[in-house]
Amino acid sequence: xxxxxxxxxxxxxxxxxxxxxxxxxxxxxxxxxxxxxxxxxxxxxxxxxxxxxxxxxxxxxxxxxxxxxxxxxxxxxxxxxxxxxxxxxxxxxxxxxxxxxxxxxxxxxxxxxxxxxxxxxxxxxxxxxxxxxxxxxxxxxxxxxxxxxxxxxxxxxxxxxxxxxxxxxxxxxxxxxxxxxxxxxxxxxxxxxxxxxxxxxxxxxxxxxxxxxxxxxxxxxxxxxxxxxxxxxxxxxxxxxxxxxxxxxxxxxxxxxxxxxxxxxxxxxxxxxxxxxxxxxxxxxxxxxxxxxxxxxxxxxxxxxxxxxxxxxxxxxxxxxxxxxxxxxxxxxxxxxxxxxxx
Amino acid sequence: xxxxxxxxxxxxxxxxxxxxxxxxxxxxxxxxxxxxxxxxxxxxxxxxxxxxxxxxxxxxxxxxxxxxxxxxxxxxxxxxxxxxxxxxxxxxxxxxxxxxxxxxxxxxxxxxxxxxxxxxxxxxxxxxxxxxxxxxxxxxxxxxxxxxxxxxxxxxxxxxxxxxxxxxxxxxxxxxxxxxxxxxxxxxxxxxxxxxxxxxxxxxxxxxxxxxxxxxxxxxxxxxxxxxxxxxxxxxxxxxxxxxxxxxxxxxxx
Ligand SMILES: Nc1ncnc2c1ncn2[C@@H]1O[C@H](COP(=O)(O)OP(=O)(O)OP(=O)(O)O)[C@@H](O)[C@H]1O
Ligand SMILES: [Mg+2]
Numbered sequence: 015x016x017x018x019x020x021x022x023x024x025x026x027x028x029x030x031x032x033x034x035x036x037x038x039x040x041x042x043x044x045x046x047x048x049x050x051x052x053x054x055x056x057x058x059x060x061x062x063x064x065x066x067x068x069x070x071x072x073x074x075x076x077x078x079x080x081x082x083x084x085x086x087x088x089x090x091x092x093x094x095x096x097x098x099x100x101x102x103x104x105x106x107x108x109x110x111x112x113x114x115x116x117x118x119x120x121x122x123x124x125x126x127x128x129x130x131x132x133x134x135x136x137x138x139x140x141x142x143x144x145x146x147x148x149x150x151x152x153x154x155x156x157x158x159x160x161x162x163x164x165x166x167x168x169x170x171x172x173x174x175x176x177x178x179x180x181x182x183x184x185x186x187x188x189x190x191x192x193x194x195x196x197x198x199x200x201x202x203x204x205x206x207x208x209x210x211x212x213x214x215x216x217x218x219x220x221x222x223x224x225x226x227x228x229x230x231x232x233x234x235x236x237x238x239x240x241x242x243x244x245x246x247x248x249x250x251x252x253x254x255x256x257x258x259x260x261x262x263x264x265x266x267x268x269x270x271x272x273x274x275x276x277x278x279x280x281x282x283x284x285x286x287x288x289x290x291x292x293x294x295x296x297x298x299x300x301x302x303x304x305x306x307x308x309x310x311x312x313x314x315x316x317x318x319x320x321x322x323x324x325x326x327x328x329x330x331x332x333x334x335x336x337x338x339x340x341x342x343x344x345x346x347x348x349x350x351x352x353x354x355x356x357x
Numbered sequence: 358x359x360x361x362x363x364x365x366x367x368x369x370x371x372x373x374x375x376x377x378x379x380x381x382x383x384x385x386x387x388x389x390x391x392x393x394x395x396x397x398x399x400x401x402x403x404x405x406x407x408x409x410x411x412x413x414x415x416x417x418x419x420x421x422x423x424x425x426x427x428x429x430x431x432x433x434x435x436x437x438x439x440x441x442x443x444x445x446x447x448x449x450x451x452x453x454x455x456x457x458x459x460x461x462x463x464x465x466x467x468x469x470x471x472x473x474x475x476x477x478x479x480x481x482x483x484x485x486x487x488x489x490x491x492x493x494x495x496x497x498x499x500x501x502x503x504x505x506x507x508x509x510x511x512x513x514x515x516x517x518x519x520x521x522x523x524x525x526x527x528x529x530x531x532x533x534x535x536x537x538x539x540x541x542x543x544x545x546x547x548x549x550x551x552x553x554x555x556x557x558x559x560x561x562x563x564x565x566x567x568x569x570x571x572x573x574x575x576x577x578x579x580x581x582x583x584x585x586x587x588x589x590x591x592x593x594x595x596x597x598x599x600x601x602x603x604x605x606x607x608x609x610x611x
Contacts, residue, residue: 199470
């Protein structure tokens with residue numbers, strides 16, 4: 015049973031990948047294509063936010079701040095003539111490092127202190143971006159950021175990122191990288207340690223998990239990927255401003271996460287794609303859109319705390335109710351019921 | 358002596374919860390700590406396991422001073438514990454709960470997890486092996502994939518012990534492992550504790566159920582208002598005048 019389960023999953027992932035690869039041939043127009051590219055970037059950000067917030071249970075509300083650090087890093091460095099491929103990892107590491115500095119004093123404590131501290135830090139980042147005019151260009155921001163540096167290939171010439179198709183494949187590759195890392199982390203003892211802290215920090219501590227170091231690790235990885243997505247964003251969009259680091263963005267991702275499914279791998283991706291598309295299609299409702307999303311959010315939190323993925327899982331489990339493994343295990347079992355799968 | 362507690366004192370503002378308590382436990386023994394409500398028993402466990410720092414006194418594990426270690430460091434020294442109100446990872450399955458208890462035995466970090474190195478795979482396989490072994494030992498093999506919330510109270514208590522056993526501890530501290538259970542379930546937990554002793558694990562147990570403890574313990578320490586009022590084998594302690602007085606005329610003691 016377990017083996018077949020795994021087999022089917024592999025096909026499922028391959029199907030999704032095949033679909034993702036053909037997207038450029040299916041999109042109706044440039045505008046929609048842009049939205050999809052943005053969704054890939056936001057899916058990366060939401061996936062990484064999910065690691066610290068969903069899996070580790072530490073409400074980091076500075077995620078857009080770290081996204082912004084990555085974005086400004088790449089924007090400023092590439093404008094100074096540094097290759098995108100050097101500026102991107104450096105900026106992501108910078109975001110991770112600043113995350114470490116923020117995490118060291120704030121992750122020692124339990125409770126809401128961390129949420130408040132990160133919220134403040136997020137606001138501070140956008141204030142700095144707005145007022146350190148000589149570095150960041152103030153509220154006008156940084157404009158004219160070059161596209162990712164073309165990758166030279168020996169025979170065929172070089173791969174440049176001027177077309178939307180090339181840009182899409184670039185973000186898709188990074189999204190898949192993020193997903194891969196998250197998948198490996200979640201389905202390991204490391205991932206279980208994150209969840210142990212979320213679920214019962216005192217017990218995690220008592221069974222020998224260094225909870226402080228584990229929380230730091232989760233936060234640093236999350237911020238690395240936030241910085242990474244921000245860096246790609248800057249280069250593809252070409253201009254950034256303090257709003258790139260705004261807490262409003264953090265709250266958007268929080269909505270994607272809550273509606274898509276907290277502490278699931280597919281939830282953040284579904285949320286990041288479905289909600290912007292839904293928002294576009296509901297343009298005619300104007301301000302009422304936010305009201306509708308507000309109500310939707312409350313309904314989801316009350317009736318399905320695990321978001322849309324929670325609903326899909328429970329429907330899936332009901333249809334498979336005769337198999338107790340699936341029925342009992344939630345996301346774990348749904349993604350591989352073997353004992354070693356979760357470890 | 359495996360574990361030595363020397364002149365341990367813990368003061369909470371005005372209240373002295375533990376007052377100058379010393380005791381020792383030898384390898385392979387079952388030591389019981391008894392005493393009326395509020396006597397300071399749980400506080401002693403919290404001091405040993407590093408959850409609370411003592412006001413004064415020392416804790417020695419195999420002659421190594423572990424007084425100021427953090428809880429996760431104490432666990433790494435081979436001292437595992439359970440909690441008075443059953444503590445589990447109730448969002449996860451039985452299997453995951455046990456696996457988490459194995460984390461401290463592994464050395465794999467971020468990179469080996471991402472690349473699933475040989476070391477990571479070895480850890481995973483050893484962990485799986487240990488999970489199966491402990492599942493059998495605590496008798497929860499049929500519940501491997503069950504969510505904790507679907508377990509009975511007694512099964513949850515066994516799982517809590519199972520999590521502690523995952524790291525092959527030298528000593529296990531059990532805080533009222535049968536609290537709130539009916540007689541039949543109490544017996545099954547008692548049997549489990551005897552089985553643990555047979556495998557060579559040292560046990561320190563807090564209990565209120567006198568009949569059970571007189572039967573089970575090799576040695577008993579009695580606390581009253583934070584002070585140790587008796588320490589000795591069960592037969593001796595049950596005849597001790599101070600103990601009988603502390604237990605209101607001794608109707609508890611069989
Ligand atoms: N963290 C704390 N802060 C303040 N006082 C505490 C704390 N922990 C315990 N106490 C107090 O210390 C005393 C001893 O408590 P403890 O929990 O050790 O008793 P116990 O012997 O385990 O009792 P019981 O049999 O009810 O579990 C009690 O008066 C309790 O209120
Ligand atoms: Mg107690």
